[in-house]
Amino acid sequence: MNATPLKLWLLLLACGLTGYVWQTRFVPHEGAEVKQASARVLPNGVGAAYLQLVNRAGEEDQLLSVSSPWARAAELHEVVEEGDLLRMVAHPEGFRVPPRGNLRLEAGGKHVMLYGVSLPPGATELPLTLQLRRAGTLQLRVPLSALAAEEAP
Amino acid sequence: MQRGWRAAARCAALAVMCLALAACSEPEGSPLELDPPQPAPELVAQGADGRPFRLSDRRGQVVVLSFGYTSCPDVCPTTLSRLRGAYRSLGARSDEVAVVFLTVDPERDRPERLHGYLAAFEPRFQGAVVEDAQLPRTLERFGVTAVRRIADARRYRNLPGTSGEPPYSIDHTGGYLLIDREGALRLRYPHQASAEQLASGLRRLLDERA
Numbered sequence: 001m002n003a004t005p006l007k008l009w010l011l012l013l014a015c016g017l018t019g020y021v022w023q024t025r026f027v028p029h030e031g032a033e034v035k036q037a038s039a040r041v042l043p044n045g046v047g048a049a050y051l052q053l054v055n056r057a058g059e060e061d062q063l064l065s066v067s068s069p070w071a072r073a074a075e076l077h078e079v080v081e082e083g084d085l086l087r088m089v090a091h092p093e094g095f096r097v098p099p100r101g102n103l104r105l106e107a108g109g110k111h112v113m114l115y116g117v118s119l120p121p122g123a124t125e126l127p128l129t130l131q132l133r134r135a136g137t138l139q140l141r142v143p144l145s146a147l148a149a150e151e152a153p
Numbered sequence: 154m155q156r157g158w159r160a161a162a163r164c165a166a167l168a169v170m171c172l173a174l175a176a177c178s179e180p181e182g183s184p185l186e187l188d189p190p191q192p193a194p195e196l197v198a199q200g201a202d203g204r205p206f207r208l209s210d211r212r213g214q215v216v217v218l219s220f221g222y223t224s225c226p227d228v229c230p231t232t233l234s235r236l237r238g239a240y241r242s243l244g245a246r247s248d249e250v251a252v253v254f255l256t257v258d259p260e261r262d263r264p265e266r267l268h269g270y271l272a273a274f275e276p277r278f279q280g281a282v283v284e285d286a287q288l289p290r291t292l293e294r295f296g297v298t299a300v301r302r303i304a305d306a307r308r309y310r311n312l313p314g315t316s317g318e319p320p321y322s323i324d325h326t327g328g329y330l331l332i333d334r335e336g337a338l339r340l341r342y343p344h345q346a347s348a349e350q351l352a353s354g355l356r357r358l359l360d361e362r363a
Binding site for chain 1: 159223224226234269270274300302304320322324325326328343344345
């Protein structure tokens with residue numbers, strides 16, 4: 001009778017472990033946590049990074065800037081729909097993170113724009129530094145999403 | 154103790170079911186049906202593979218046409234990733250589909266550059282370049298808009314590859330136009346459409362003539 005609940009728990013545990021493996025490795029910082037980070041960089045050096053920033057503090061924080069030693073430019077942008085037109089709007093002032101709330105950078109929305117990215121051969125993670133007004137500096141290593149298997153010759 | 158386990162298991166099962174249901178429902182991304190179907194405008198361009206490109210040459214295949222540019226960091230890579238997902242999910246039937254990407258940035262996206270960019274997603278994707286002089290009229294025929302947006306020069310002065318000129322982004326119509334084997338415009342998917350939704354539309358048009 002107890003075999004069925006046990007199997008469910010084991011299944012959930014397996015799912016949870018799988019999810020954890022895909023998580024970004026981050027340096028835990030008082031007041032801020034990063035989840036579900038990923039980056040996609042194309043062979044032309046253009047790319048984007050996405051993540052969820054959790055503000056554990058009771059006061060509003062602000063993501064001020066992003067940088068990567070492998071990217072010549074990293075900026076905060078947002079895709080905005082105006083009718084059927086898709087616009088990319090720059091946010092040099094950064095993005096607010098509500099108290100005890102989340103900031104989501106995701107495809108089709110707010111994101112980190114990356115230009116001039118040079119990836120070392122075989123790189124699987126992109127070093128990314130977030131600058132927050134309250135929580136300070138967060139150093140990340142963001143998993144790189146693979147595109148097609150090989151580059152075209 | 155046993156009661157606690159069973160209650161926990163029921164909660165877990167419910168949570169999994171809710172997640173599954175949430176994943177199934179996709180209110181966004183549904184296509185606009187073009188009724189009655191209109192013949193797709195002709196598109197004459199330089200192919201990214203160096204050969205002349207004519208949309209009408211693809212009669213007999215189902216065509217999915219989308220628009221973007223290679224310096225686009227988020228929307229266009231997402232568009233092409235979804236197209237790749239849809240295309241590959243068709244298996245052998247993908248041979249009956251032509252995925253065409255028309256650049257809205259012919260100044261920077263010369264054929265070789267466009268070819269390399271698309272090949273990173275799927276080698277069989279076809280790029281097309283219409284020169285600046287003809288591009289506005291071409292886009293208008295397909296009901297597509299593209300607007301160049303110049304960046305703040307003070308922020309971008311030191312960006313490489315721009316030879317001192319501020320780089321620009323291009324606001325453009327997103328989404329996917331599906332054209333049937335007879336060359337008629339049939340479905341217009343918004344940019345939120347998933348790979349599964351696109352594949353569904355493609356299969357429908359593929360099935361119209363076995």
